[in-house]
Amino acid sequence: MNHNRWASLLGLAQRAGKVVSGEELVVKEVQRGRARLVLLSQDASINTEKKVTNKCTFYGVPLCKVPDRYTLGGAIGKDARVVVAVTDEGFARQLQTMLDRS
Numbered sequence: 001m002n003h004n005r006w007a008s009l010l011g012l013a014q015r016a017g018k019v020v021s022g023e024e025l026v027v028k029e030v031q032r033g034r035a036r037l038v039l040l041s042q043d044a045s046i047n048t049e050k051k052v053t054n055k056c057t058f059y060g061v062p063l064c065k066v067p068d069r070y071t072l073g074g075a076i077g078k079d080a081r082v083v084v085a086v087t088d089e090g091f092a093r094q095l096q097t098m099l100d101r102s
Contacts, residue, residue, distance in 0.1 A: 006066075006098040007075035009091065010039070010084075014076040018088035021076060023048055026085040030055045035085035036092035037062050039099075041069040044082045052083055061085075062092070064099040 013019050020029050029035040038056050040049065042065050056063040066072050073081035086092040 006095055006102070007071065009095055009098065010072075010075040010086070011077060013086055013088060013091040013095075016088070016091075018091055019076055019084055019086055021073075021078065021081045021084040023052070023083055026052065026083045027055050029085045029087060030059050030061050033059070034087050035059075035061050036089050037064065037086040037096055039064050039066050039072060039084050039086070039095070041066055041072050041082050043068045048082055062096055064096060066099070 010019065020026055026035065026038060030038065038052060038061055040052055040063060053063060069080040069082050072084060073079050076084060086095060
């Protein structure tokens with residue numbers, strides 16, 4: 001049930017235009033200071049995981065792991081996605097709370 005709740009909330013954020021997906025776009029949002037939360041799938045490649053983790057650490061952006069790329073992509077109504085950024089503070093805070101509990 002918890003999976004459905006965070007995925008539904010992420011889908012709502014996507015429909016509100018507050019989600020950016022794709023490695024390069026997410027890294028740009030982190031660097032620009034617009035990303036409030038980054039979600040990374042646990043099946044991401046080692047290089048992608050390292051790059052995204054390092055950027056989030058350097059710029060002070062929270063990072064949460066989600067089960068897999070298909071779950072993450074499905075939550076935003078797209079194909080498989082390895083990394084997404086949430087640009088809205090309210091959505092980010094709520095998603096982080098939900099994901100930390102699971």
